[in-house]
Amino acid sequence: AVKTIAVINQKGGVGKTTTVANLGAGLARQQRGVCLVDLDSQSHLSLQFNLEADDDAPSVYDVLAGDVTISTAAERLDAHLCIVPATADMASIDMDLAGQNNWQYRLRDSLIAARHLPLEFVLIDCPPALGLVTVNALAAADEVIIPLQPHFLAMQGLARLLETIREVRDHLNPRLTVLGVVLCMYETVTRLGRDVVDDVREFFASDANGETPWAGATVFDSVIRRNIRLAECPSHGLSIFDYDARSNGAADYAALSREVLQRLDTG
């Protein structure tokens, strides 16, 4: 069965798009069929793969509006990787969908209709907000991966995000669970970084999380170090593996891909 993973953190600039692009490419390199879904009106994920989705081509907006299917909107990137691109009109989707019938399940329903595609993973890139679009992603997802940059308010933001995830699990999607937190742009030298990381690891290690959607979650062992090659590769339209396979960025995202497979394959 297809595993749908939403990559979410309402804090801006923490590595969501970089993680969807490179974890997606990492899973595809292991011969797994992967579909990326760009839910951000900035369309950064789409643009990283040189998809200046012009407004005439079908996009994720049309999928959520119910006008086209995922297989119509998806663009093939290589043998095992495809993407449903976003366009700027995603900026008004909140207003356009609010009040419509079943607005929360638009993405879930379109993914159910796409079950016939040879896919093992769907990765969803979310905008930096906890609005209608993110709710759609959480209602459609099996798992959540949370990129996190050690920031003094990381724990506070995480607590709010987990609350939203619990609400979606209780009211919209009973199977939703948190797979884990991936530390991004990680720099070992700062004391601030070490303190935040200790807090986050402790939070997930504690038994107190029993009935929550994050009871089985961990902080991934694979950490994504700050590495300028990760900031450069998008401008070449390449994943880190094709841009610089010997970089720290490629090593870190390859390790994360293996760890995600290990956690999900054994169920």
Add this chain to the structure above:
Amino acid sequence: AVKTIAVINQKGGVGKTTTVANLGAGLARQQRGVCLVDLDSQSHLSLQFNLEADDDAPSVYDVLAGDVTISTAAERLDAHLCIVPATADMASIDMDLAGQNNWQYRLRDSLIAARHLPLEFVLIDCPPALGLVTVNALAAADEVIIPLQPHFLAMQGLARLLETIREVRDHLNPRLTVLGVVLCMYETVTRLGRDVVDDVREFFASDANGETPWAGATVFDSVIRRNIRLAECPSHGLSIFDYDARSNGAADYAALSREVLQRLDTG
């Protein structure tokens, strides 16, 4: 007259909150009366000043809802600095305000009602989106400052932001102009950084911008270098000047404060 400045960039994590906090503190150190307005549901600006705005205290949500005035909601930080804090309920403001009478002018009207306060500057921290809240900020502002991190899609994001600013100027706020772009987390070593910076400087230097709201805009000479002290000071509830006055961060934001004053004072 009070100058209202909106600090905006829909790209996440580029230094908006850090700029509002430290430019605000820098202007206040020059004995100018400054009010900070936190429009972000993450409340990061409020939390940086240890304002865990509890849901009972008046917040910016109540101001936009028309229930309280700015002077009621504002909390004094020091002799020349106050803040209108945000709470988590700002996450639903888009839905709550949509369709209400005059929703675009809620902030503008509350600032007009606050004209009697001894203020010279109002700085507005915006969420990473171009939605209803950002439109409110642009409808209320005289000037816009755009923090920008050299990123391969910085120019593309900037173009979208400038289009939104033009639309607001044409339909909601005829006096809106762009003061400038401030380069944040600037690291001189990367080629990517240099190329993006050249593109952005060239864009604003060109005469082609004649009738636009950004015709008079420039890239500020003062550049904010990447400096870990800027990421640390918020966890101590201090501005960079009180946390580490000898740091690069303090020097850079002091220079930016002087440059902003120079640009605005001579009108």
